[in-house]
Amino acid sequence: xxxxxxxxxxxxxxxxxxxxxxxxxxEIDSQFSDLLLHNKLRWISRGNVLQRFALCLSEIxxxxxxxxxxxxxxxxxxxxxxxxxx
Numbered sequence: 001x002x003x004x005x006x007x008x009x010x011x012x013x014x015x016x017x018x019x020x021x022x023x024x025x026x027e028i029d030s031q032f033s034d035l036l037l038h039n040k041l042r043w044i045s046r047g048n049v050l051q052r053f054a055l056c057l058s059e060i061x062x063x064x065x066x067x068x069x070x071x072x073x074x075x076x077x078x079x080x081x082x083x084x085x086x
Contacts, residue, residue: 004050007053021063025056031055035060
């Protein structure tokens with residue numbers, strides 16, 4: 001969960017990255033137009049955030065690679081299995 005929150009926060013916190021990510025999702029006709037921000041005070045948001053992240057995982061990987069932002073965990077089978085078990 002920490003890596004997911006870190007990736008989401010780094011994308012949404014920087015206005016330029018956020019705008020570019022939204023444009024990227026629109027350009028590839030993604031089913032979503034944005035990521036959801038996780039709020040630790042609302043436990044119910046965790047499931048929604050993880051589900052949206054999982055559904056946009058390939059788009060997120062492509063965007064991060066284009067920005068030369070490296071998160072090797074996203075390619076590790078062990079991390080992906082743990083992530084999908086949440």
